[in-house]
Amino acid sequence: MTNDALTAPTRMGEPSFADLLDSRGEDAYLLAKSGAVVIPSRGRAESVLSAEARTATADFGRDAQRAMRHLEIGEWDALTIEAEDRMFALAPLGIGGEHLALVAVPADTGAGYARRLLNRVAARASSLLMVKG
Amino acid sequence: MPETVAGFIERIAHAPHVRLALAVSQRDGLVVHSAGEDVKDAATVAALFASLYRRATAVARAHNGGETRFVRFEASGGDVLASGAGTLVLVVIVRMGANLGRMRLELLRAREMKQ
Numbered sequence: 001m002t003n004d005a006l007t008a009p010t011r012m013g014e015p016s017f018a019d020l021l022d023s024r025g026e027d028a029y030l031l032a033k034s035g036a037v038v039i040p041s042r043g044r045a046e047s048v049l050s051a052e053a054r055t056a057t058a059d060f061g062r063d064a065q066r067a068m069r070h071l072e073i074g075e076w077d078a079l080t081i082e083a084e085d086r087m088f089a090l091a092p093l094g095i096g097g098e099h100l101a102l103v104a105v106p107a108d109t110g111a112g113y114a115r116r117l118l119n120r121v122a123a124r125a126s127s128l129l130m131v132k133g
Numbered sequence: 134m135p136e137t138v139a140g141f142i143e144r145i146a147h148a149p150h151v152r153l154a155l156a157v158s159q160r161d162g163l164v165v166h167s168a169g170e171d172v173k174d175a176a177t178v179a180a181l182f183a184s185l186y187r188r189a190t191a192v193a194r195a196h197n198g199g200e201t202r203f204v205r206f207e208a209s210g211g212d213v214l215a216s217g218a219g220t221l222v223l224v225v226i227v228r229m230g231a232n233l234g235r236m237r238l239e240l241l242r243a244r245e246m247k248q
Contacts, residue, residue: 027196053195060188064206067181067213071226074209081189084199088192104196 015128018042020120023106025086028117030093030125031057031100038099039125060090061097078118080111087111089118093125101125138221141243142166150231152211155224157183165221178226186215186222203241205233216240 016039017028030039035054061076068076076097081088086104089111093099101122105114136144138156146154146168153169155178162183167175190201206213211228214236223243225236 050195052191056188056191056195060192063188064185067185068206068208070177070181071208071211071213073211073213073226073228077207077209079189079207080205081193081198081201082203083190083193083201086193086196086198088196088198090192102192102196104198107198 014043015039016042017121017124020117020124025106026117027102027104028121029102030121030128031102033061033098033100034058039128057090057100057102061092061100065092065097078115080114082111083107087114089114091118091122093122094129099125099129136246138218138223138243138246139166141223141239141246143168145225145236145239148231148236150228151225151236152228153178153224153226155179155182155222156218157222157224159183159187159217159220159222169226171226179224182213182215182224183222186217186224190217202244203237205237214240216244218244218246 021028027041029037029041032038035058037049064076076092078089078091085107087107087109088104090100090102093101101118103114103118103121142154142156145151151169153171155164155175156166157179158165162180164175164179186204189204193201203216213226215222215224223240
């Protein structure tokens with residue numbers, strides 16, 4: 001367990017990823033398999049995603065893992081989505097990939113940056129999940 | 134002569150480390166064109182990744198990302214790359230060692246191809 005996990009800046013005592021994010025154009029979440037927010041980007045006010053967002057990510061890890069196993073190319077590690085206005089990176093976390101780390105950065109950011117941010121968010125989220133037990 | 138979707142799929146399937154290349158109908162997940170060493174499995178792969186591509190575009194849209202151009206699924210033994218091209222999704226399954234930068238550029242260019 002790292003000091004970083006215990007001292008992550010919070011609003012109202014709740015953990016967030018605020019200190020890992022460079023600008024207002026960046027977001028990071030830890031999601032449950034239902035798509036609900038477990039750890040928000042910057043604070044409690046941002047802890048509710050739209051129904052469309054929750055539905056899009058619900059059970060995503062399970063379905064991606066099933067597809068990778070069918071192809072026999074190993075476990076699903078990460079997904080990068082390049083869209084017109086933003087770039088996204090997602091990765092499974094926890095036992096059986098029951099959680100999902102998601103980061104969003106501006107579209108003109110390099111894919112390598114999005115993956116590095118995802119790695120930092122995933123490391124923080126894994127530590128926080130261990131603290132929560 | 135401009136390259137067709139079928140020609141693109143055939144050509145990409147012969148690139149180093151490519152296992153399978155597909156053009157899949159976005160609407161119903163059915164194979165339109167396929168080529169590669171795993172072509173016998175094309176129908177199942179097409180259905181799986183058409184669904185995942187739709188889900189990925191929904192994630193982007195729900196988080197104010199706009200239109201999705203390209204997705205990459207990373208696994209410990211390879212990658213699956215996909216890009217929407219009109220009513221189709223172009224899917225390329227590669228082993229470790231594939232030139233992912235080249236594949237990405239090819240798929241992004243292929244978005245404008247005549248279907």
